[in-house]
Amino acid sequence: MTRKKLMTLLYLFAMAGLLAWFAYAKGWILANFPSVTPERAITLLAQNDDNISLLDVRSPKEFQSGHLTGATLIPLGKLEESLDKLAPLKGKTILVYCRSGMRSIAASRILQKHGFHPVNIKGGIIGLSAAKVEIVK
Secondary structure, eight states: OOHHHHHHHHHHHHHHHHHHHHHHHHTTSOOSSOOHHHHHHHHHHTOOOOTTEEEEEEHHHHHOOOOOOTTTEOOOHHHGGGGGGGGGGGTTTTEEEOOSSSSHHHHHHHHHHHEEEEEETHHHHHHHHHTTOEEEE
16 A cells, blocks of 8 residues: 555545544533424423433533522533433433533533433523523523
8 A cells, every 4th residue: 555545544544533633522422311402492392391400511600690590500521420410310311511512512422321311402502592591590
């Protein structure tokens, strides 16, 4: 195999790996939990179902700048060590959101791994704001 062909092959493998990582991070592949649109999340929240909770996985500063009514704040970096706070929600649906939908996917993976029932909100609070959900400070 020539050097040029080898370099091309390595480049293709690197690009395939990058594409796979991106698809995983966006929740497009290997996601064992559902994702819903902001509009669907709003509909679920409007039902006032006691079996549905909200989890905000942004930073405290982001949370203070505006969040959904009734949301519990546990930043993504502290989620795994704070699962005991969510123990009463086991068996219930946890709607998970962040700013844009990336951290909430990572959080949903953690929750699912520990036996919770997460539902990722696509687009995060940016999408929810665009869908005209009420943001409280």
